[in-house]
Amino acid sequence: MTSSHDPGRRSLLAAGASALAAAGLGGMTDARAQAAPAATQARPLPPYVSWKNPNNLIVHTATTIETKRSAFGTSVITPADRLYIRNNLPAPDVSIVADRDAWTLVVEGVRGPRTLSVAELKSLGLETLATVLQCSGNGRGYFADKPSGTKWQVGAAGCVIWSGVPVRTVVAALGGLADGGRFMTGTGGEKLPDGLDPKSVMVERSVPLMVMEDALLAWEMNGEPLPHAHGGPLRLVVPGYSGVNNIKYIKRLAFTAAETDAAIQKTGYRISPPGQKGDPSHPAVWEMDVKSWINAPAPEAGPVRAGWMQIHGVAMGGTQAVRRVDVSIDGGQTWQQARLVGPDLGRFAWRQFVLPVKLAPGNYLLASRAQDVKFNWQVESTPENAGGYLNSGWRVHALPVTVT
Ligand SMILES: Nc1nc2c(c(=O)[nH]1)N[C@H]1C(S)=C(S)[C@@H](COP(=O)(O)O)O[C@H]1N2
Ligand SMILES: [Mo]
Numbered sequence: 001m002t003s004s005h006d007p008g009r010r011s012l013l014a015a016g017a018s019a020l021a022a023a024g025l026g027g028m029t030d031a032r033a034q035a036a037p038a039a040t041q042a043r044p045l046p047p048y049v050s051w052k053n054p055n056n057l058i059v060h061t062a063t064t065i066e067t068k069r070s071a072f073g074t075s076v077i078t079p080a081d082r083l084y085i086r087n088n089l090p091a092p093d094v095s096i097v098a099d100r101d102a103w104t105l106v107v108e109g110v111r112g113p114r115t116l117s118v119a120e121l122k123s124l125g126l127e128t129l130a131t132v133l134q135c136s137g138n139g140r141g142y143f144a145d146k147p148s149g150t151k152w153q154v155g156a157a158g159c160v161i162w163s164g165v166p167v168r169t170v171v172a173a174l175g176g177l178a179d180g181g182r183f184m185t186g187t188g189g190e191k192l193p194d195g196l197d198p199k200s201v202m203v204e205r206s207v208p209l210m211v212m213e214d215a216l217l218a219w220e221m222n223g224e225p226l227p228h229a230h231g232g233p234l235r236l237v238v239p240g241y242s243g244v245n246n247i248k249y250i251k252r253l254a255f256t257a258a259e260t261d262a263a264i265q266k267t268g269y270r271i272s273p274p275g276q277k278g279d280p281s282h283p284a285v286w287e288m289d290v291k292s293w294i295n296a297p298a299p300e301a302g303p304v305r306a307g308w309m310q311i312h313g314v315a316m317g318g319t320q321a322v323r324r325v326d327v328s329i330d331g332g333q334t335w336q337q338a339r340l341v342g343p344d345l346g347r348f349a350w351r352q353f354v355l356p357v358k359l360a361p362g363n364y365l366l367a368s369r370a371q372d373v374k375f376n377w378q379v380e381s382t383p384e385n386a387g388g389y390l391n392s393g394w395r396v397h398a399l400p401v402t403v404t
Contacts, residue, residue, distance in 0.1 A: 048094070049085055049229050056082040058155065063087040066155035069399075070298035072314060076342045076352055077130070078158030080222055085229055086135050086156060088203050088264065089190045092249050096189070100225060100233035103189075105217070109255025111175030118219055118233050125169040129216055129239060130161045130345035132316045136242040136269055136285045139382075139391030145274055147388030154293045154397065159314070159350045162237045164218030167253070171212065181255030184212045186236040189249035199262050205245050205269075206259040207238055207286060214239045214348070217250070239348035240319030242288050242390065244269055259284070272386045288318035290378045291392035292325055292353070292370035294399050304403050308358045311338070314350040317372035321347035324371040327355040331365035331398055332380075338368070347373075359403045367398035 043059035045052055056071035065085040072078060096103060101119035134157035141151030150156070167184070171177055188203035216237040219226050226232035231248025238245045244264070259265055259280070269285040270278025292315035297304040311329075315322045321344075326335040338353040353368070369378040381393040 048091070051227075052081045052083075057084075058153075060150050060152075064150040064152075064156075066152055067158060068300065069154050069293075069295055070301035071155075072158075072295050074352075076159055076345060076349065077222060078160055080160075080224070080227055080230070083133075083158040083160065083230065084135065084156045086150075086243060088244075089188070089192070089201060091228070092189050092191060094228050096249060097225070097228045097232050100219065103233040103249075105234060105250060106252045107170060107174055107254070108252070109178050109181045110171055111178055113178075114174065116170070121165050121170065121217055121234070122219070124173050125165045126163060127166050127169075127216060128161060128163045129214075129237065130159060130349035131237060131239045132157060132159050132288065132348065132350050133246060134158075134243055134288055134316075136244050136389045137387070138243075139393075139397065140388035142391055142393075142396035143382075143384055143388050144396075145384050147274070147384070147386060149388050154295075156243070159316075159345070161222050161345070162216055162218035162235075163220035163223075164216045164234075164237070167212045167215040167217060167236075170217065170253075171255075177209075177255055180257045182209050183207065183256050183259055184209055184215065184238075185252075185254045185256045185260050186245075186247035186250050187252040187254075188247050189251035202262050203244075203247065203264055204260045204262040205247060205265055206256065206284075207241055207245050209255065211238055211241065212255075217253070240288060241286050245286065269387065269389065271389060274384050274386050276386055278386065285387070285389045288316065289382075289390055289392040290315075290317050290320070290322070290370050290372045290376050291397075292316070292322075292368045292378055292394070293397045294327070294366045294368050297366075297401055298399065299401055304359075304401055306359060306361045306403050308356060310354045310356050311366055312352060312354045313368050315340075315353055315368070315370035316350040317347065317370070317376075319347075320372035320374050320376070322351045322370050323373045323375075325351075325353040326369050326371075327353070328367040328369075328398075329357060329359070329364045332367050332369075332395060335369070361403050364401045364403060365398050366401055367394050369394040 046062040138156035183206040185206040236247040236250045270282035272278040272282040294313035315325045325338045327338045338355040342352045
């Protein structure tokens with residue numbers, strides 16, 4: 001699966017599109033897409049992602065770019081040219097994808113530690129998995145106390161299909177885990193800036209060891225070679241865990257007795273009280289929570305006219321599948337059960353939901369709340385935390401809509 005016109009990918013996306021068309025969603029959205037969105041003077045895309053579609057993106061900075069709420073589309077999969085971007089460090093030079101198979105990964109904490117090229121990894125096994133990739137700070141812009149950091153709305157997230165070799169397969173090929181490993185630690189392949197303590201800047205994250213059962217070392221995204229901007233040639237995919245744990249251009253994978261003492265793990269990405277710097281006593285930002293939001297009708301896509309319309313959005317369960325989504329048009333005073341539509345790509349993917357409603361002119365506050373298969377409901381409000389992480393509260397994600 002390497003050509004851009006790969007039949008496997010096309011049929012998968014087509015299947016998603018036709019399922020949605022059957023649900024009556026496709027036509028509605030096509031009509032809406034024709035209503036020209038108000039021309040806003042947007043910041044241009046930086047050159048390294050000039051291949052993305054600027055109409056679908058909000059450029060916060062050159063390293064923080066999110067998908068517009070109205071631009072998730074009607075396929076369950078987020079196309080690469082709409083997927084958000086977040087870099088904590090300047091990315092390695094794009095020349096690292098000139099010969100993808102030559103990229104190497106050091107594997108430690110196994111009985112037979114060694115360096116493997118991507119070509120060797122490809123010879124070990126292959127699996128395909130859909131996951132939600134979501135920045136830990138997605139939704140930060142909705143926290144009332146305005147924590148510092150990018151004011152992401154809903155769009156620092158996407159649902160993508162990865163292909164690569166399962167981490168457990170690599171571990172088995174290297175003789176199994178060495179004794180004492182409690183964490184899986186991945187290190188990004190960035191060249192670190194000179195003159196700084198490497199630990200203060202490196203992107204190195206540890207997650208609990210058990211997570212390796214689901215994790216993938218991926219070289220493909222949505223059926224194409226993994227774009228450099230999204231971590232090509234090789235990325236660690238940790239299903240159900242927030243963005244930062246999914247290490248791009250991974251160069252080292254280690255099974256370690258302790259969490260890394262890199263700042264991004266030790267003090268960064270911790271759930272600490274507002275105003276308080278993170279430290280290892282605070283919970284690490286790891287698993288994502290059950291969460292959903294409504295993408296349409298979105299006022300940013302054009303005026304919303306009275307009559308029948310599909311309210312639609314996405315729902316994810318974090319590490320669990322979604323079982324149910326309820327939708328409210330009155331800000332959560334009353335709820336109706338929505339219908340899950342489109343393909344179910346497994347428990348780590350998001351589901352699309354629809355609720356047809358007939359709306360008269362007036363003001364509405366559209367809200368959604370999801371429930372996972374373990375019967376956990378999406379929370380009404382996520383407590384404020386210093387980093388503005390993991391905001392999944394349904395109330396602040398509600399969408400005000402004026403129907404004319
Ligand atoms: N090597 C490396 N991996 C990384 C990062 C990074 O800066 N360097 N950023 C992390 C963060 S915070 C997020 S949200 C995701 C963003 O992935 P994307 O740019 O492919 O959307 O990558 C994660 N993995
Ligand atoms: Mo992130």
